[in-house]
Amino acid sequence: MKHIEVVAGIIIYEDRILCMQRDANKYDYLSYKYEFPGGKVEPGETNSQALMRELLEEMGIEIKVSENDFFMTVIHQYPDFKITMHSYICRVSSSEFVRKEHINHVWLKRLDLDKLDWAPADQPIVKKLMLE
Numbered sequence: 001m002k003h004i005e006v007v008a009g010i011i012i013y014e015d016r017i018l019c020m021q022r023d024a025n026k027y028d029y030l031s032y033k034y035e036f037p038g039g040k041v042e043p044g045e046t047n048s049q050a051l052m053r054e055l056l057e058e059m060g061i062e063i064k065v066s067e068n069d070f071f072m073t074v075i076h077q078y079p080d081f082k083i084t085m086h087s088y089i090c091r092v093s094s095s096e097f098v099r100k101e102h103i104n105h106v107w108l109k110r111l112d113l114d115k116l117d118w119a120p121a122d123q124p125i126v127k128k129l130m131l132e
């Protein structure tokens with residue numbers, strides 16, 4: 001079974017976290033779900049390099065990410081593939097960004113995060129964020 005390595009940014013502006021809604025997908029279990037922006041790690045990249053590249057490509061967000069910003073890793077088995085997802089805390093000084101691939105976004109306070117329909121692999125990250 002395919003196993004993919006993904007990085008995701010928990011973008012925090014003041015006391016709110018950026019939640020991005022995915023578009024329709026060939027897999028129903030990912031269609032229209034909320035997620036943290038990011039994407040697949042490419043060969044030769046470190047996780048933080050991959051996240052910086054994805055945030056720039058996908059959102060126009062230019063930000064320095066380092067291993068010190070690591071939050072948690074989730075391993076999740078979807079019906080068609082397995083994902084290892086590394087998440088990082090990314091504090092931004094502006095809420096501006098360009099929404100290039102997602103269909104919607106919301107900035108939520110931590111305690112409201114569970115009001116959204118998240119991608120299944122994101123549940124442990126949402127849970128941990130709500131406890132902090």
Ligand SMILES: Nc1nc2c([nH]c(=O)n2[C@H]2C[C@H](O)[C@@H](COP(=O)(O)OP(=O)(O)OP(=O)(O)O)O2)c(=O)[nH]1
Pocket residue numbers: 006007008025030034035036037038039040083085119120121122
């Ligand atoms: N970026 C991101 N991806 C997530 C999260 N949760 C989650 O299950 N994923 C999954 C969805 C995708 O299968 C994969 C991310 O890769 P991607 O964004 O490049 O994949 P995609 O399906 O949009 O595009 P592709 O396979 O056609 O290239 O990880 C999350 O919070 N952020």
